[in-house]
Amino acid sequence: MIIKECRFNFDECEKILKNKIKEIGEIFAEIDHSKNAKNVGISLPKxxxxxFxxxxxxxxxxxxNIEVSIDLPLRVAIWEKDGKTxxxxxxxxxxxxxxxxTHEIIKKMDEAVNYVISSVT
Structure with a gap:
């Protein structure tokens, strides 16, 4: 698991991440936890x-191994805490x-995730 602080505010971080993801693949979905919380009357930071x-x-x-399908596609989370992203x-x-x-493609997948994360950290 990688958890890193962003160099940018939330909105800029999100924009950059999405652009970098589109360079290596595609975005399939987005879950906005803070929006969903607001819809049920609960406050949550971004x-x-x-x-993707x-x-x-x-x-x-x-x-x-078809069982890996529960953990695919990949995910990246962005959140705010104590004024930081x-x-x-x-x-x-x-x-x-x-x-x-143990497929050889895993190394390239790690490199792609590192590429995306390093664009904002």
Whole structure:
């Protein structure tokens, strides 16, 4: 698991992350936890999860062990705490290890996640 403080405010961090993700794959969904909390009358600092990946790559892992599909596509979380913005992601190699997957593509997946995270930290 990677948790790092962003160099940018929440909105700028989100914008940069999305642009970098689009360079390596696609964004499949976004969960806005703070918006969902507000909709039920609860206050939560800004908190979003971006679900992203590359179907050609993720499918290679699912071919080795279909059970990994619960942890794919990949996710990156962005949240605010104490006036700072943070990002969090699980590394593909960490996920693959849990499922006994050893495909050579995992190294490139880790590099892609590091590329995205390092763009804002």
């Amino acid at each position: 908190d979003k999860v971006i679900i 990946g590359n179907p050609k790559v993720g499918t290679l892992l699912m071919e080795q 943070f990002v969090e992601a699980r590394m593909p190699s960490e996920i693959a290890r849990e499922y006994g997957i």
